Amino acid sequence: MSSSVTILDRLNVLDRRWIFLAMALAVAAPILLGIGSDESPSPPTKRLFDRLEELPEGSRILMAIDFDPNSAAELSPMALAFTRHCCLRRHKIYFVTTWGTGVPLLDATIKTVVQSEFGRGDRPYQYGIDYVNLGFVAGDAVAISQLTSDIRKARSQDMQGTSLDSLPVMNDVVSLQDMQLLITPSAGFPGAKEWVQYAGTPYKIPLAAGCTGVQSTQLFPYYPDQLVGLVTGIRGANEYESMLASKYPVPYAEMSKRPASLRGGPQRWAHRLMISLIVLGNAIHFANRYRRSSHS
Amino acid sequence: MNRETTIWTLLFIVGGLSLAYHVQSSERGVGQQFVIPVEIAGRVDAATGVIVPLGAGESTEGEGVIKGVRYDKAGRETSQAVYSLSRTIGVWVAAILTLCVFSYLYRDNPFYKLVESIIVGVSAGYWIVQYGWTVLVSKVLVKLSPDLARYAFLPETPVDAKPEYLYLIPVILGCLIFCRLIPKAAWLGRWPLAFIVGTTAGLKLILFLNADFVRQIRSTILPLVVLSTNASGGSDFDWKQSIQNLVIVVSVLSSLTYFYFSVEHKGWVGRISRVGIWVLMISFGASFALTVMGRITLLTMRLQFLFDDWLGLVRM
Amino acid sequence: MSKTVPVIIASLVGFLMIFAFFSPQLLWLRQTAEDWFAIITTIAMIYGGLTLCFHHLKKISDSEAGWGFSAVTLLAFGVTVIVGMLKIGVVPETARNLNHPWSGPFLQEGGAFWWIYQYLFSPVVSTMFALLAFYVASAAFRAFRAKNVEAILLLVTALIVLLGQTKDREITTLFLPAMTDGSTSYLPIADLTEFIRKTIVTSGQRAIMIGVALGVVATSLRILLGLDRSYLGGDE
Amino acid sequence: MEITQRCREGRIPRCRNSGRRMGLLLAFLLITMIVCKGAVFAADAKPVNEGSGAGQEKAVAWFDFEKTSFALLTVAICGTVIICTELARRGKPFYVRPIAGLRAMEEAVGRATEMGKPMLFVPGIEDIKEIDTVAGLMILSNVARMAAEYDTPLEVPTSRTLVMTAAREAVQAAAIAAGRPDYYNEDRVYYVTEEQFGYVASVCGWMNREKPAACFFLGKFFAESLILAETGNAVGAIQIAGTAETTQLPFFVAACDYTLLGEELFAASAYLSGEPAQLGMLKGQDFGKLAAMVLVLAGCALATWDSISPRVKTSDGQNGSRRTQWITDTVLKGG
Known part of the structure; x- marks a missing residue:
């Protein structure tokens, strides 16, 4: 009995610096140890995942990387996850960006996923056969409608300056209407909204989008009629990574390949800490009340 | 030396030593920054005196060529990247300042006080510079003397721009503030204040009535019974939406009752306003919890800066 | 005189702004007001910089405790202003402007002002911001205690929403059966969070906003009618 | 709005011998009237812009008639607040709850x-x-x-x-x-x-x-x-x-x-x-809140009625104008 009283007394005068220390640990430890957190899929994310699963091998998919370094923290994990999923399903990928500042991020996506993860082995992804980098198409929304009517009008060459006609992957491809799915992780203008207005809806091309947390309210009205799927913010990226991990545990269950899940770790532990602090605070409160009433 | 000082001295020594060891052993380097030079070069056109950009493949050396060099951030692996001492020092400074601010959580200390003094000076200066260029030059000077602005700062100012002397009024009003330094004319310093407060009152009165009063009432007007069309063309009672609407309307009305100043909060008014304060408390609890995620992200980003950009311990 | 003129100025421009909203002829007044405001503020800021210098110079000359820190502030302020206004280390962005050395943006990457922004200003400011993560924790620990009905509502809602934010919401499956179709996304706690956010949070804020709007109207009228002139030094 | 107007009508006789503040109020109303009058005049006098499909665009007018209902609302709310101030100044006691x-x-x-x-x-x-x-x-x-x-x-x-x-x-x-x-x-x-x-x-x-x-x-x-x-x-x-x-x-x-x-x-x-005058403003604010509550209640009642028995469809298949629109698009039109 006496020991419990002293604990209560100590807790009553608990220095808040202990709370600070606990919070520092709850955030720093998961970062340093690489502890991530899963996220259960929400319907708009799951629908895109299922669509990519259902499409037959070798389907044509346009990946529009419409963001810049400012929003890369939220959208880059998404772009990586989408690309990985396409590669796993052996779809043909057509990379493009309508953002001038998006080119380095496009290159980074190709380098990290297609070249270093799928560029080797018995069935390597080969440039010009399995994927192509169309690079930057200038003209914002006009560029999108141009791609929809004729890709070669918007870009006659790929990023390296090779004529599109000499690339096998471009055979039988005239416009975006030959694609089975358009995916765009996008941060603003031009972005998902323009893809819906100029490509997805008028030509009935299936379209899915990823967006930043701030943008989600703008895009949600388009789901589920005009968007096949909608992945929102870092949480959406985490949902996608978690689905990839459970479907393809090798090697995608590994945390180093899951940047969004990795950021979920500190969040989860910090939230747990907050909850336990509130519970602890109330335990102290009620213990004090109990003590006061039993004393009087 | 008391116990606390001993512990802190020990911690500092251990921290310093392990940092030194880490600097020695780390492959990525600690806080090393690389840049890539970007050359801007042009040739003076003898006839017009205008500088034209160099054509492709033209040599940057030679007669009449003017050059400027800018440095952009680059990854260590990028070809042609060069080590930047100033930016490496910058990352170290930033990291040390970050730690100094965190030290405030333990208690107020000279390190924090130093950072506080620096940031007060730097930020006051930063905003003066920011407004100096974006307002005084880009708004005032351009309007009052477009020629001077074009010559000195903004070559893109249209040649046919005419001075607009209307802009002298705010400049004079602004300068009246300095009258406060002269005791006899200090009352003139109230004029700009009166001007701004008056404008604010007029602008905000309309803005708040329009945006907050009218719009919020409009969006609270909801049907309390919602019927949805079912597959066979008939209508079903959508209880989920109906309850949602009812809760919204009741919550808004009861919270509004809480804000009544001229009625005693007794009897039924008291009961309704009590429900109102409950609604407010629930909304505060939820808003508090909903912000936690954003706050944690901020801390995560600062720690990432320390662990990744500076120490190179993790890759995120 | 010293009070009457400012009050007349305030009422006059205030009512003018109200009428301008309804009159397309005067609409430009409202747009100009914003510009003018920015200009007056900027000039006032220079005055603010001066008072800042006086404030700290006085501390130094009086050799008050901690006058060294005042010297640091003054130094930091002076260096920032000089470096920024002279655009030290800034080069023109395009070749055409090469003979206009001051045409580059003042915050150009690589410039001295950019360095100050990037490595002094921004890290300190964002770390101060990050301190909030610690303070939400200590505030929650201290304040969310079930003292009365209001406090209980506050803390229970906070707990539910906190739980609903991460995957830990699935803890409810321990004592609540999952949905029949096996989907995990329709767990009651996530739904409840969403419901609270959509209804009570929105309506609480809405009521506050309606009240605030009326408060703003009354306060504005107080200024425009000259009832409250405390910002001008009160009544004499 | 109805409420506030009624309240104004009921109290105006008492304020007839108005003092300095009432003078200000009258000036306020007068200027509004002048502006409205001028607007009508300007709208009549100036030629309609040719060729702008809707035919609504006039040469820059003195008053934007689109904003009439909002102007009335503004005058009603501000007027109520000012009248309450004036009443309080003349010694009408108001209760204010403690904060x-x-x-x-x-x-x-x-x-x-x-x-x-x-x-x-x-x-x-x-x-x-x-x-x-x-x-x-x-x-x-x-x-x-x-x-x-x-x-x-x-x-x-x-x-x-x-x-x-x-x-x-x-x-x-x-x-x-x-x-x-x-x-x-x-x-x-x-x-x-x-x-x-x-x-x-x-x-x-x-x-x-x-x-x-x-x-x-x-x-x-x-x-x-x-x-x-x-x-x-x-x-x-x-x-x-x-x-x-x-x-x-x-x-x-x-x-x-x-x-x-x-x-x-x-x-x-x-x-x-x-000061009694400033406390009187609080009463005015409360009338504003009362108006808001009445509008919400009336609007919800109409919206529910609309939802239960929508008006008959017009010939082109569109739903007839909803009853709620009277409140949302007329009274609460906004600017």
Whole structure:
């Protein structure tokens, strides 16, 4: 009995610096140890995942990387996850960006996923056969409608300056209407909204989008009629990574390949800490009340 | 030396030593920054005196060529990247300042006080510079003397721009503030204040009535019974939406009752306003919890800066 | 005189702004007001910089405790202003402007002002911001205690929403059966969070906003009618 | 709106022998009428712009008729507030309910005096172009008066130069009003920096060193609200906060002793001034809230009716105009 009283007394005068220390640990430890957190899929994310699963091998998919370094923290994990999923399903990928500042991020996506993860082995992804980098198409929304009517009008060459006609992957491809799915992780203008207005809806091309947390309210009205799927913010990226991990545990269950899940770790532990602090605070409160009433 | 000082001295020594060891052993380097030079070069056109950009493949050396060099951030692996001492020092400074601010959580200390003094000076200066260029030059000077602005700062100012002397009024009003330094004319310093407060009152009165009063009432007007069309063309009672609407309307009305100043909060008014304060408390609890995620992200980003950009311990 | 003129100025421009909203002829007044405001503020800021210098110079000359820190502030302020206004280390962005050395943006990457922004200003400011993560924790620990009905509502809602934010919401499956179709996304706690956010949070804020709007109207009228002139030094 | 109009009609006879303030009100209405009149004139006189499909666009008019209903609403609300002010001035007593945070203010000043410690007043971090800041400054002049009476130092660091200027005026006038002109010390009302967190760094440092006995945070606040309030709590100060920012209220409610919620911030200076005219305004505000509630109730009733029995469809398959539209698109059209 006496020991419990002293604990209560100590807790009553608990220095808040202990709370600070606990919070520092709850955030720093998961970062340093690489502890991530899963996220259960929400319907708009799951629908895109299922669509990519259902499409037959070798389907044509346009990946529009419409963001810049400012929003890369939220959208880059998404772009990586989408690309990985396409590669796993052996779809043909057509990379493009309508953002001038998006080119380095496009290159980074190709380098990290297609070249270093799928560029080797018995069935390597080969440039010009399995994927192509169309690079930057200038003209914002006009560029999108141009791609929809004729890709070669918007870009006659790929990023390296090779004529599109000499690339096998471009055979039988005239416009975006030959694609089975358009995916765009996008941060603003031009972005998902323009893809819906100029490509997805008028030509009935299936379209899915990823967006930043701030943008989600703008895009949600388009789901589920005009968007096949909608992945929102870092949480959406985490949902996608978690689905990839459970479907393809090798090697995608590994945390180093899951940047969004990795950021979920500190969040989860910090939230747990907050909850336990509130519970602890109330335990102290009620213990004090109990003590006061039993004393009087 | 008391116990606390001993512990802190020990911690500092251990921290310093392990940092030194880490600097020695780390492959990525600690806080090393690389840049890539970007050359801007042009040739003076003898006839017009205008500088034209160099054509492709033209040599940057030679007669009449003017050059400027800018440095952009680059990854260590990028070809042609060069080590930047100033930016490496910058990352170290930033990291040390970050730690100094965190030290405030333990208690107020000279390190924090130093950072506080620096940031007060730097930020006051930063905003003066920011407004100096974006307002005084880009708004005032351009309007009052477009020629001077074009010559000195903004070559893109249209040649046919005419001075607009209307802009002298705010400049004079602004300068009246300095009258406060002269005791006899200090009352003139109230004029700009009166001007701004008056404008604010007029602008905000309309803005708040329009945006907050009218719009919020409009969006609270909801049907309390919602019927949805079912597959066979008939209508079903959508209880989920109906309850949602009812809760919204009741919550808004009861919270509004809480804000009544001229009625005693007794009897039924008291009961309704009590429900109102409950609604407010629930909304505060939820808003508090909903912000936690954003706050944690901020801390995560600062720690990432320390662990990744500076120490190179993790890759995120 | 010293009070009457400012009050007349305030009422006059205030009512003018109200009428301008309804009159397309005067609409430009409202747009100009914003510009003018920015200009007056900027000039006032220079005055603010001066008072800042006086404030700290006085501390130094009086050799008050901690006058060294005042010297640091003054130094930091002076260096920032000089470096920024002279655009030290800034080069023109395009070749055409090469003979206009001051045409580059003042915050150009690589410039001295950019360095100050990037490595002094921004890290300190964002770390101060990050301190909030610690303070939400200590505030929650201290304040969310079930003292009365209001406090209980506050803390229970906070707990539910906190739980609903991460995957830990699935803890409810321990004592609540999952949905029949096996989907995990329709767990009651996530739904409840969403419901609270959509209804009570929105309506609480809405009521506050309606009240605030009326408060703003009354306060504005107080200024425009000259009832409250405390910002001008009160009544004499 | 109906309510407010009825109330006005009922009370106008009493105000017939109006004084100076009523003169102002009349001038206000008169100018509105002139503008309307001028607008009609201008709209009639000026030729209609040719070729603009809708045919609605006129050469720049003096009055935008699209905004008529909003103009009427504005006049109704402002008129009610002004009339209530006038009634209160003539001695009509109004009840005002107590606000806990306001009673605590004097207590806080008293405590600081007893402890011999200074007090802190933060009038928000926004510029004077926000009405919240002006409301904060109005409260400042009342708090400063109390502080001057007790001769307790009051520190007012500000984040904007203009706010500093206005705060100095307010504190100086309060000192004179309290009969202690030498209480005012310019060094206690100063400008720190525009930067939100630079300002916070400095104010928190000050709090830690001087350990104020009371902190007042009244004005517009953003994320820094919690840093300020938690620091104040750690140094053991009584804290009274108030803001109209809905996002920051939860933090003040959690960390401060008393919080003025939204509208209470604007009402506070009226309460503290104790002037009947200002208290009368609160009654006017309440009429506004009553109007809001009536509009919501009426609107919901119509919307429910619309939902249960929608009007018959017109020939082109469109639903006929909804009854709710009378309220949403006519009365509450907005500008």
